[in-house]
Amino acid sequence: MSHIILTVKDLEIALDPSGVEIDHEVNFELVEGEVLGLVGESASGKTTAATSLLNFQRRGAAIAGGTITIDDRDLLSLGSSQLRQLRGGVISYVPQDPGSALNPALRIGLQLREILDVHGFGSSSAERDERIAEMMAEVVLPSTKEFLRRYPHQLSGGQQQRVALAMAFACRPKVIVLDEPTTGLDVTTQAHVLDTIRDLTRRHKAAAVYVTHDLAVVASLADRIAVMYAGRLVEIGPADELFDGASHPYTRRLLHAIPLLSGRRTLEGIPGFAPRPGHRPPGCAFAPRCAYAVEQCSAEMPPEVMVGDLHRVRCWRHDEVRAQAPVLEVDDTGGLQQGDDGALITVRNLNAWYGSRKILHDIDITLRPHHCLALVGESGSGKTTLARCIAGLHPFKIEGGIAFRGEPLARLARTRTRAIRGAIQYVFQNPYSSLNPRKTIAQILMQPLTLFFEFNTFEQTSNRDEREKRLAKVLELVSLDESLLGRYPDQLSGGERQRVAIARALAADPTVLVCDEVTSWLDVSVQASIVELLVRLQREIGLSMLFVTHNLALIRSLAYDVAVMNEGRIVEYGRTDDVLANPQADYTKKLLADTPTVESRALKA
């Protein structure tokens, strides 16, 4: 067996003065060259566990017990100067947001050098220069003087992340901790970064811990996967075994939430919340959300059981769970609405500018009644601009026609008629900025109701009743509880906020819902429940939908037609199933190849 390089034993992390547990009984080992995917929802304690591998705790948290051994050294007993020597040298860290990890005031060459200097890499300046060139080559970036003299803001997001990777690998560490390094990157860039990580870990036999909320991202990368829930490892095992024989109900639910590229399946979100530290239930923390829960579950924490050679699980009923049918099956219950004949929104020869730059070129699309059209592309492809043009939110020049039911639409929502404004509603990408933090949910939802439903001063009471009835109906549509009405947005979770945003759009009784990457800020499990909601809305109230996304796998469960956009042009337009099964445009093929899916783990070999 290969050499074990990192051992984590009974790691416990708690909040400092209060003693509230964040992580508990975390056990795992890493062998040389192995990639471990650490997967969990927000608040599962995965990042806290990962950064503790560098003996780093966020403010207010402290390691309360257990040991971390790295390279036969007890990490937790090291002094701060020894720790500094270790960090960046033997074990290194790649943060989530490269934009804020690189110092914006220093040239990247200098930042790369700094690490080598600090750790005394090599013996001469020339040797370090050589190493910098080598590092840059490894992450497929140029190492010319001009490039190294650039500042971080002169690089793209993907380049920044690759510089961060180069820094992490600079001193040939034995372990590297990657904290969601591709969140916020495009699929193509993400694929590059993942390739780089795979290549580097293999070449240098470095072990890696890859933290993510998306199983699909690590499917093609990780040798083993550890699933965390409420501060505990609930399941850990070789990747293939985990995907095919998931033995913990939570792992199965996570897998259920992942859209497949190969075929249509019903996405299922996980009901309820991931409990925050200090609010975790006794016994198995997943029991309240678990379909398999029995009485024993909420009374006693199940012990870790070995179910395979390297496969451990923490569930009382793991045998029954494991015996269930595999999760990653295509269940073509289909039934996506083809849409009626005729056209609801027609876009013809649309050109749009941002300032003096032309960003949309000759766009032609048609949205039919009861029809969902997906707009897919990377950032900068113009998909959001197109959606905003339709919603009347594009503040710059537009040429060509957008028509709603045959009537040309005014450029700005403000200048459209009230009926049209109500008929076309827009849901924003980021639920953290689309709800006014100073208004209660009730105030937010009442705004469209008062704007779009006649306020008759002579019949105030009946009118108010009418609006309240409508408010209740809208809440019911998005499955939100009325008790949320008095709250402010920051008291809601991300998924709830996005539901409120959707409810606000529905309150106007729209015909068309324009959804701009509505799931990109959410966990995969939450994304699934939002998609579930959107599919239901399409069916139940016959909504037409324009769904903007960068995730090709997602549209299969949602959209009948798809328009693939690249650099402001539509490069492919057709039925979703056809486009995904048999892409014509090179760009679509590339996009498909780069989209991480659980199916892509076959490619690993």
Added chain:
Amino acid sequence: MSPDELAPAGGPPLSDLALGPDADLNEPLEPQLGRSGDMAPATAKRRRREWVQLLADALHYRRTQIGLVLFLFIVVIAAFGPLFAPHSPYAFVTTPYAHPSARAVLGGDVIGRDVLSRVLYGGRSVLILAFLATALGMAMGVSLGLAAGYARAAVDDAIMRLLDVLLAFPQIVFVLLLVSVLGPRLWLIVLTVGLSHAPRIARVTRGATLEVKERDFVKAAESLGVSRVKIAFTEILPNITSPLLVEFGLRLTYSIGLIAALSFMGFGMQPPACDWGLMINENRIGILVQPYSIFVPVALIAILTIGVNLATDGLSHAMIGLERDTGAA
């Protein structure tokens, strides 16, 4: 005691305040950078309005407490002082520049009036005028700043360049210019002092507006067709109350100094009115003979400005803590 219980009743948990090293106990454990998922919300308690929260936070700072005590001390003197005045402020009680005696505790002023009585009566004018002038300046500055920040570039430029012209005058010169031409009228003092504040307040408002107007909820309101004026006042304004509150405190300090200076120079309150600034002017030639008639009003004005300044400083400190919570998501 759990951290939640330590928080002011009804307020958000400590994590939202910024009280010290263990302030973010209840913060989500995952960084909220790229995305976020469903975790149980921190608290179900109804949140207080932001500016109330800001005041509550600010009260935790020693500087705010001291500032507020100093400020209230002056307000009490100004409000209730006349009730305790031993003499009429206009009566000739003693000889000019008489030394303190049992009859006139702080001595007499330039024409033999009781200094103590005039001090007790003389606080109202500066306080009231300063408040009115600041409020007026805020009303003008905030409206102009909101308009400039939220309107099209052309309107923005027009408003801001016009305000730059005002800004080019030193405040005191601007006020003196108008008051000396039109005469020392109280409404004019309030108006000009307020006007001289407006450009500075407008700048702060515009800066805050520019940041908030980019947030999606403003666009959401636009797409619903809410009128722009309504968006400015109901969507944007509530989100910039914190910097404006701090600005109010700061401008109040300047107003007090400015109005006291005007009175001192004879452009404010006119004799025989009693006013601290005016008292300094009237009695200044006797500074070596009877220092109390100058020293006491000077000290009171100083206490007032220092108090307001300290309290404002506390507010802005509290705001930095608050911004972690409510800033860009």
